[in-house]
Amino acid sequence: xxxxxxxxxxxxxxxxxxxxxxxxxxxxxxxxxxxxxxxxxxxxxxxxxxxxxxxxxxxxxxxxxxxxxxxxxxxxxxxxxxxxxxxxxxxxxxxxxxxxxxxxxxxxxxxxxxxxxxxxxxxxxxxxxxxxxxxxxxxxxxxxxxxxxxxxxxxxxxxxxxxxxxxxxxxxxxxxxxxxxxxxxxxxxxxxxxxxxxxxxxxxxxxxxxxxxxxxxxxxxxxxxxxxxxxxxxxxxxxxxxxxxxxxxxxxxxxxxxxxxxxxxxxxxxxxxxxxxxxxxxxxxxxxxxxxxxxxxxxxxxxxxxxxxxxxxxxxxxxxxxxxxxxxxxxxxxxxxxxxxxxxxxxxxxxxxxxxxxxxxxxxxxxxxxxxxxxxxxxxxxxxxxxxxxxxxxxxxxxxxxxxxxxxxxxxxxxxxxxxxxxxxxxxxxxxxxxxxxxxxxxxxxxxxxxxxxxxxxxxxxxxxxxxxxxxxxxxxxxx
Amino acid sequence: xxxxxxxxxxxxxxxxxxxxxxxxxxxxxxxxxxxxxxxxxxxxxxxxxxxxxxxxxxxxxxxxxxxxxxxxxxxxxxxxxxxxxxxxxxxxxxxxxxxxxxxxxxxxxxxxxxxxxxxxxxxxxxxxxxxxxxxxxxxxxxxxxxxxxxxxxxxxxxxxxxxxxxxxxxxxxxxxxxxxxxxxxxxxxxxxxxxxxxxxxxxxxxxxxxxxxxxxxxxxxxxxxxxxxxxxxxxxxxxxxxxxxxxxxxxxxxxxxxxxxxxxxxxxxxxxxxxxxxxxxxxxxxxxxxxxxxxxxxxxxxxxxxxxxxxxxxxxxxxxxx
Numbered sequence: 166x167x168x169x170x171x172x173x174x175x176x177x178x179x180x181x182x183x184x185x186x187x188x189x190x191x192x193x194x195x196x197x198x199x200x201x202x203x204x205x206x207x208x209x210x211x212x213x214x215x216x217x218x219x220x221x222x223x224x225x226x227x228x229x230x231x232x233x234x235x236x237x238x239x240x241x242x243x244x245x246x247x248x249x250x251x252x253x254x255x256x257x258x259x260x261x262x263x264x265x266x267x268x269x270x271x272x273x274x275x276x277x278x279x280x281x282x283x284x285x286x287x288x289x290x291x292x293x294x295x296x297x298x299x300x301x302x303x304x305x306x307x308x309x310x311x312x313x314x315x316x317x318x319x320x321x322x323x324x325x326x327x328x329x330x331x332x333x334x335x336x337x338x339x340x341x342x343x344x345x346x347x348x349x350x351x352x353x354x355x356x357x358x359x360x361x362x363x364x365x366x367x368x369x370x371x372x373x374x375x376x377x378x379x380x381x382x383x384x385x386x387x388x389x390x391x392x393x394x395x396x397x398x399x400x401x402x403x404x405x406x407x408x409x410x411x412x413x414x415x416x417x418x419x420x421x422x423x424x425x426x427x428x429x430x431x432x433x434x435x436x437x438x439x440x441x442x443x444x445x446x447x448x449x450x451x452x453x454x455x456x457x458x459x460x461x462x463x464x465x466x467x468x469x470x471x472x473x474x475x476x477x478x479x480x481x482x483x484x485x486x487x488x489x490x491x492x493x494x495x496x497x498x499x500x501x502x503x504x505x506x507x508x509x510x511x512x513x514x515x516x517x518x519x520x521x522x523x524x525x526x527x528x529x530x531x532x533x534x535x536x537x538x539x540x541x542x543x544x545x546x547x548x549x550x551x552x553x554x555x556x557x558x559x560x561x562x563x564x565x566x567x568x569x570x571x572x573x574x575x576x577x578x579x580x581x582x583x584x585x586x587x588x589x590x591x592x593x594x595x596x597x598x599x600x601x602x603x604x605x606x607x608x609x610x611x612x613x614x615x616x617x618x619x620x621x622x623x624x625x626x627x628x629x630x631x632x633x634x635x636x637x638x639x640x641x642x643x644x645x
Numbered sequence: 646x647x648x649x650x651x652x653x654x655x656x657x658x659x660x661x662x663x664x665x666x667x668x669x670x671x672x673x674x675x676x677x678x679x680x681x682x683x684x685x686x687x688x689x690x691x692x693x694x695x696x697x698x699x700x701x702x703x704x705x706x707x708x709x710x711x712x713x714x715x716x717x718x719x720x721x722x723x724x725x726x727x728x729x730x731x732x733x734x735x736x737x738x739x740x741x742x743x744x745x746x747x748x749x750x751x752x753x754x755x756x757x758x759x760x761x762x763x764x765x766x767x768x769x770x771x772x773x774x775x776x777x778x779x780x781x782x783x784x785x786x787x788x789x790x791x792x793x794x795x796x797x798x799x800x801x802x803x804x805x806x807x808x809x810x811x812x813x814x815x816x817x818x819x820x821x822x823x824x825x826x827x828x829x830x831x832x833x834x835x836x837x838x839x840x841x842x843x844x845x846x847x848x849x850x851x852x853x854x855x856x857x858x859x860x861x862x863x864x865x866x867x868x869x870x871x872x873x874x875x876x877x878x879x880x881x882x883x884x885x886x887x888x889x890x891x892x893x894x895x896x897x898x899x900x901x902x903x904x905x906x907x908x909x910x911x912x913x914x915x916x917x918x919x920x921x922x923x924x925x926x927x928x929x930x931x932x933x934x935x936x937x938x939x940x941x942x943x944x945x946x947x948x949x950x951x952x953x954x955x956x957x958x959x960x961x962x963x964x965x966x967x
Binding site for chain 2: 195198202203207209210211213214218221222225244245248249250251270271291293294297311312313315316319320328329331332348352359
């Protein structure tokens, strides 16, 4: 039971919160309009209630007084005709009073045995009005008031003795219809006023909303433009209020941002140029070293190998030691070639990226136990990419494959190179353990490989993406 | 504007309109709660045909004492004034008193003449006429402030320059009625004695049907002058002292016999006597004293027919026997 109550209260609380959130999340126009409406309608309702009650009390109090006064006046007028039994004159007094004062519903004259002597009804006296006992205290010269309920409202009946009760008593019934009519008119007036105020409120809300939201919208547009990279965008200044001050501050901030952005861009351009230069120099240096290794050290070792194979002048033959040296030098020549190829594969310069990658992947596959599929989808009629681009893509592939070998802990990977007239895409995938790419790219210098790949791509104005998740493998995509 | 905003606006306006309606309803209810009706009345239907026939309070076989009150004072004033005295008379005779009032002396005299009433409060001149025509009897005579006489007072508005009745020639003159000794008979005879024709002397003879109304007409300057009975004048001044500032007495008549209580000659003499004695001894009982004090009367006395001789002489002039 208790848990159900708690669930119910939580549900209610959530509903209230949701409703509140919906209420406070509406646009400014709705908020202003809502406040205006609430104020106007609540004010109208309270005024209507208070005015009606207050006016009703006052008017009914006046009606009571008026009824008694009327009864007294008519009773005085009736004294003379009734005392001399001039019923015609008495009847005329009654009917004249009813005619002059339309709120009088009826007048009845009864004798002391409650028998009706005169009345103002045309057909006959209603049964409900017959036999109404007079008030006990008839000595009071003022009328005693009784309130009856009728179809159109209250009927105030003042009963007053005529000639101190000597000839009977007068009963005057007065309707409250004019009070109800007045109150009804008042209600309509207040309702009309409320509606008018509400409509005016709507108009004012619209104007106020325009005044408030116009600078805000301008600020918002400027913010969107700056977010999109347009740092020259500024908010328009409208009024010198708080929002105007905000717009001034915003524009100042945008100016500073533009300045900083300009400085950063300059520095970035310098950095890029520097990096490009470094990489260029690095590649040139590698090419030169590889060339030197191949041409000089390799040649020297080859000559040395030939010398060892030839018998010397003394006629000493090819001994076991020579054989060992020959093998050793041959291995050294191979290592030098491997080193030179690793530094800068000449095949890349001579035969292009496709062959270089094929060769490199074959070498790696052979050297490791990882099966790497390679596929190149290039149109044969296309010219070769610039050497700079090919070198960059080759290095990226080299770095990616090195990472797979070192960290992926997998037995299978694939490299795909696709090229058409518009773009070139290099795709390197593995089924290894993967990593968190966002953390790796923005982390410290522990993931320099990825950062280097990214930098190389950006120098070629390309797009570098890494898709990976722990345990889900890694896909590196370079689009140029 | 989003759908959510429209929803919120509609919801808010609906709630507020609801609040408005509820407040209006509260206002209506507060209005209806102001009174708790004693009963519910339908004025549209359930009519009872015509005026119901009055059911007489007394039993038909019960002996009745029919008392008429002449409008010396207005009927509406006379009725409460004589109420206790008439009850007293009924109690003394063990009869149920019924009161009859009419708008003029002449009508009361008609009632007396045709036997439609037994006892009447009349002016002295109608008594003399009734005595002469059908033998009207005096029942008792009141003594007021030691006197059993009264005077006619000729009055004019306080600001008027009139000093004599003759100054009122061609003016409007208010009286109680034609057959009033103090109202019309005295000024008429005075004018005749001064060689004037009372029927043409005034531009207008305003008959007010009671002395207090004639006094009021003069005080309100509705007329230029008038004649009122001294007893009524004194009583009215006593009731409303401010009235004395509004009128001025320019002439006073000689003393005439005071307005008596008369009895129809057909009323049994024993009953007449019983009532007469009861009235004459009224001042000896506390109840009677109280009633007399209310009327401003010292006591009632046995009638002295000679008291009205001067009135009879006036009647001989104004209403000579055919």
